[in-house]
Amino acid sequence: MHAHASLNHSELSILPRPASIARVEGYFQLTRDTVIVTDQETQAIGTLLANALAPALGFVPRVLTGEQSPLPAISLGIDPQLAQLGQEGYTLTVTAEQVTLRAAHRAGVFYATQTLRQLLPVEIFSSTPVSQTWNIPAVSIEDAPRFSWRGCMLDSARHFIPTQEVLKLIDVLALHKINMLHLHLTDDQGWRIEIKKYPRLTEVGAYRKETVVGHAHKSQEYDGTAHGGFYSQEELREIVAYAAARFITVVPELDLPGHAQAAIAAYPELGVLQAPVEVSTTWGINPYLFNPTEEVFQFLRDVLSEIMDIFPSPFIHIGGDEAIKDQWQASQQVQALIKKLGLKDEDELQSWFLSQLGTFLTQHNRRMLGWDEILEGGLPAGATVMSWRGIEGGIAAAQAQHDVVMTPNTFVYLDYYQSNDPEEPLAIGGYLPLDKVYSFDPIPAELTPEQARHILGAQCNLWCEYVPTTKHLEYMLFPRAIALSEVAWTPKERLEFSDFRGRLAVHEARLASLDVNFRPVEKLDQE
Numbered sequence: 349m350h351a352h353a354s355l356n357h358s359e360l361s362i363l364p365r366p367a368s369i370a371r372v373e374g375y376f377q378l379t380r381d382t383v384i385v386t387d388q389e390t391q392a393i394g395t396l397l398a399n400a401l402a403p404a405l406g407f408v409p410r411v412l413t414g415e416q417s418p419l420p421a422i423s424l425g426i427d428p429q430l431a432q433l434g435q436e437g438y439t440l441t442v443t444a445e446q447v448t449l450r451a452a453h454r455a456g457v458f459y460a461t462q463t464l465r466q467l468l469p470v471e472i473f474s475s476t477p478v479s480q481t482w483n484i485p486a487v488s489i490e491d492a493p494r495f496s497w498r499g500c501m502l503d504s505a506r507h508f509i510p511t512q513e514v515l516k517l518i519d520v521l522a523l524h525k526i527n528m529l530h531l532h533l534t535d536d537q538g539w540r541i542e543i544k545k546y547p548r549l550t551e552v553g554a555y556r557k558e559t560v561v562g563h564a565h566k567s568q569e570y571d572g573t574a575h576g577g578f579y580s581q582e583e584l585r586e587i588v589a590y591a592a593a594r595f596i597t598v599v600p601e602l603d604l605p606g607h608a609q610a611a612i613a614a615y616p617e618l619g620v621l622q623a624p625v626e627v628s629t630t631w632g633i634n635p636y637l638f639n640p641t642e643e644v645f646q647f648l649r650d651v652l653s654e655i656m657d658i659f660p661s662p663f664i665h666i667g668g669d670e671a672i673k674d675q676w677q678a679s680q681q682v683q684a685l686i687k688k689l690g691l692k693d694e695d696e697l698q699s700w701f702l703s704q705l706g707t708f709l710t711q712h713n714r715r716m717l718g719w720d721e722i723l724e725g726g727l728p729a730g731a732t733v734m735s736w737r738g739i740e741g742g743i744a745a746a747q748a749q750h751d752v753v754m755t756p757n758t759f760v761y762l763d764y765y766q767s768n769d770p771e772e773p774l775a776i777g778g779y780l781p782l783d784k785v786y787s788f789d790p791i792p793a794e795l796t797p798e799q800a801r802h803i804l805g806a807q808c809n810l811w812c813e814y815v816p817t818t819k820h821l822e823y824m825l826f827p828r829a830i831a832l833s834e835v836a837w838t839p840k841e842r843l844e845f846s847d848f849r850g851r852l853a854v855h856e857a858r859l860a861s862l863d864v865n866f867r868p869v870e871k872l873d874q875e
């Protein structure tokens with residue numbers, strides 16, 4: 349099947365762009381008589397669809413499960429014969445009589461519903477009833493993702509992102525077929541996850557003080573205001589369940605052995621210095637490291653156990669980034685350990701440190717994921733690498749037959765400026781316009797096809813040092829996260845920035861109706 353030559357943007361503005369779509373003549377008209385028919389397996393997806401359409405329609409379409417309908421129907425169902433479309437692929441066929449969504453697995457049916465919402469007139473995203481005819485163009489779509497990891501990282505540590513906002517974002521990410529939500533939950537500036545066994549982690553570690561920063565670089569250093577907040581385990585379970593219903597896996601990150609200052613502020617005995625310190629009130633890289641002792645490993649295993657209990661994710665992220673090793677270097681005790689283990693240096697000690705936890709995770713059937721610094725001193729067995737300092741770490745890891753998620757700062761760091769407009773709100777630095785994100789190819793040319801199979805996919809990261817509000821968070825995410833979703837979903841030969849732009853211009857009305865803040869695409873013309 350090939351793309352129709354005369355695709356009309358206002359009619360077929362689906363993001364990410366489907367692998368193949370053919371427009372045929374006619375429309376299916378959605379009315380009060382239309383029922384959503386499902387099989388047992390897709391009933392919950394049918395209900396989600398009904399509830400998504402209801403506000404604009406002004407009525408909730410009926411969901412019929414396991415029955416035939418005499419009425420015109422939107423039919424959802426599993427079809428094992430579509431196995432060749434993979435875990436997430438689907439077909440969506442619209443004729444004047446019927447809308448048919450089929451996939452071999454439930455995820456595919458869910459993605460078909462997200463496509464269907466975008467086939468309807470954009471007003472379907474309205475939160476209040478709109479009286480109009482709801483025509484769905486007759487099409488034949490066959491679609492499946494290029495990559496199995498289509499991710500977005502949010503940094504709740506630097507600025508806490510309230511649960512309600514996370515739930516709202518999950519809906520928006522799912523609309524774009526993103527399936528991995530990586531939550532950065534611990535850092536020097538805050539510990540955001542309730543751990544029952546160690547209550548001070550949040551009692552102390554979740555709050556940082558106001559600081560008077562008395563020099564010229566104030567805005568670059570810290571916004572000066574007191575800040576705090578954390579997720580209870582109950583809230584995290586709600587987030588995980590809400591995401592799972594929308595086929596998103598929540599990947600938790602516990603950052604170590606560096607970025608540990610908030611934990612050490614809560615329990616100074618965890619640190620190399622064994623001395624009190626406050627939760628960091630400035631951005632940047634701090635020197636506080638976990639002490640590589642059995643007591644600390646016990647603490648980390650306890651914390652990981654509670655994390656695994658909350659998050660069913662097959663991947664657990666253990667950080668590994670930016671650990672300056674000065675404190676390990678200066679500690680006689682740590683140096684004695686390096687000697688005893690027969691290691692060369694602190695990098696090898698970090699590798700050993702992470703391997704201890706990797707083994708623990710493996711025993712619990714989880715996979716360790718870490719930033720590309722985990723390559724230094726030897727990649728722990730079985731570890732998956734998130735390549736952030738460009739793509740080099742990812743290339744090295746894939747060549748060593750380790751799995752990789754590509755998140756290079758050069759293409760997908762959404763904390764960077766999205767334009768040169770002097771009015772652009774303060775950001776950490778860098779320059780990452782929309783077309784640069786769109787131009788990213790997660791498969792480096794250096795890799796053989798065999799090695800390239802280790803590239804699980806791509807992810808955009810939004811670090812939140814300079815993102816204090818949810819409105820601003822959305823502004824930094826959109827539309828760049830949508831570009832990432834297309835890079836990670838759509839076949840490479842179907843990626844065309846001008847076409848993407850055209851669809852995005854239509855899509856903005858949907859985002860606006862969902863009350864999602866974004867940088868308007870028309871601003872690209874002024875650049």
Ligand code: TNX
Nearest residue numbers: 669670719736763776811812
């Ligand atoms: C580096 S990316 C970090 C983060 C910062 C980010 C700012 C990574 C693994 N570590 O701690 O927030 O730069 O761009």
